[in-house]
Amino acid sequence: MNQNQKKTSCLIVGGGISGLIIAKTLKKQGIKTIVLDKGRGIGGRLATRKIGNADQYGVFDYGAQYFSVKDPKFQVWVDEWLAAGIITEWCRGFRQTDSNYPRYRGVISNRAIAKDLAQDLDIHTSTRVNKITYQDQKWLVATEQDQEFTGDLLVITAPVPQTLELLANSAIAIPDSIQIKLQQVSYYPCIALLALLNQPSSIPAPGGIFPEQEPLAWIADNQQKQISPEPALTLHGNTSFSENYWDADNQAIAKTMLSAAKTWIKPDSVIDYQVHRWRYSLVKTTYPEPFCAFPNLPLVLAGDGFVAPKIEGAALSAIAAAEYIGSYLNVSERTID
Numbered sequence: 001m002n003q004n005q006k007k008t009s010c011l012i013v014g015g016g017i018s019g020l021i022i023a024k025t026l027k028k029q030g031i032k033t034i035v036l037d038k039g040r041g042i043g044g045r046l047a048t049r050k051i052g053n054a055d056q057y058g059v060f061d062y063g064a065q066y067f068s069v070k071d072p073k074f075q076v077w078v079d080e081w082l083a084a085g086i087i088t089e090w091c092r093g094f095r096q097t098d099s100n101y102p103r104y105r106g107v108i109s110n111r112a113i114a115k116d117l118a119q120d121l122d123i124h125t126s127t128r129v130n131k132i133t134y135q136d137q138k139w140l141v142a143t144e145q146d147q148e149f150t151g152d153l154l155v156i157t158a159p160v161p162q163t164l165e166l167l168a169n170s171a172i173a174i175p176d177s178i179q180i181k182l183q184q185v186s187y188y189p190c191i192a193l194l195a196l197l198n199q200p201s202s203i204p205a206p207g208g209i210f211p212e213q214e215p216l217a218w219i220a221d222n223q224q225k226q227i228s229p230e231p232a233l234t235l236h237g238n239t240s241f242s243e244n245y246w247d248a249d250n251q252a253i254a255k256t257m258l259s260a261a262k263t264w265i266k267p268d269s270v271i272d273y274q275v276h277r278w279r280y281s282l283v284k285t286t287y288p289e290p291f292c293a294f295p296n297l298p299l300v301l302a303g304d305g306f307v308a309p310k311i312e313g314a315a316l317s318a319i320a321a322a323e324y325i326g327s328y329l330n331v332s333e334r335t336i337d
């Protein structure tokens with residue numbers, strides 16, 4: 001790559017928290033970034049949805065529920081979001097046995113964290129990348145919507161199995177030693193049920209529980225979480241339920257999950273519901289390094305599949321990847337045009 005070219009460009013596949021942190025960091029260094037995401041909205045698994053009508057609706061965080069911070073590098077971002085009023089502390093734990101440290105949530109919603117990061121970035125949603133080609137020292141990225149994007153460096157932050165599929169479909173050769181490690185990255189599936197109620201639930205404060213009732217893994221009361229005007233519950237099925245009911249119809253899923261939650265929800269209080277199937281929710285097995293760079297290609301893979309799971313893991317992967325890319329491109333002294 002010509003390191004003296006006036007404006008280096010970076011294409012980023014994935015507008016979840018990791019893609020957005022990379023884009024924002026590189027943009028500050030004067031690198032032109034374009035983020036491409038197949039979703040209708042930005043945020044990936046930082047996902048929020050409304051159900052209902054203009055007069056009566058619930059707001060649901062239905063992917064990531066909350067996050068915590070241990071690493072000082074992520075703390076820097078968290079402190080900025082706190083100061084800007086983007087996030088707030090939800091509580092210091094949901095069980096009596098939980099350790100006493102802050103659990104954070106988006107003030108408006110968790111997707112709003114992504115929306116804040118996305119400000120001033122060049123982002124294309126509803127844009128699914130289906131083929132990538134590297135020739136003449138440029139990446140050419142083709143989308144399902146028949147668009148083409150070019151860039152000097154390509155970053156992919158999709159869940160690793162989706163990244164591997166994209167690389168295979170594009171006939172991008174990966175060294176065996178890297179391929180083996182990437183193939184070992186795995187994720188738990190999770191079925192989420194979003195239930196709009198006509199009366200408050202009896203989930204205790206602060207509005208989140210890890211129920212012992214099979215097949216539930218988690219229930220959040222989005223009204224107590226202060227993101228929903230109406231009582232709105234997010235229920236997550238546990239892994240075995242999510243695997244076994246993956247192909248079941250939504251009615252069967254809702255019936256089973258609501259019946260398990262009857263201690264907290266009156267059955268006739270559910271006025272509407274939706275089901276979302278997360279093929280990739282939390283990471284089960286991670287890649288051993290914070291990101292993956294390739295010896296002969298300006299290609300970087302990052303996201304929560306690398307080193308540590310969850311929001312903090314995704315952010316740390318992104319921070320490490322952006323540091324690497326900045327020094328690789330030797331542009332740390334540049335400023336934005």
Ligand SMILES: Cc1cc2nc3c(=O)[nH]c(=O)nc-3n(C[C@H](O)[C@H](O)[C@H](O)COP(=O)(O)OP(=O)(O)OC[C@H]3O[C@@H](n4cnc5c(N)ncnc54)[C@H](O)[C@@H]3O)c2cc1C
Binds near residue numbers: 017
């Ligand atoms: C049900 C559930 C509960 C969770 N609970 C928590 C929690 O409580 N706390 C916590 O810290 N974490 C939680 N997580 C995990 C957390 O959400 C993730 O670790 C984190 O959001 C991952 O961010 P990411 O940017 O790496 O990936 P993602 O958010 O998945 O972003 C990847 C993006 O890539 C896009 N993409 C993929 N393929 C393509 C393509 N071909 N073309 C264009 N775009 C593409 C996707 O649309 C997506 O937006 C939960 C996740 C789920 C699903």
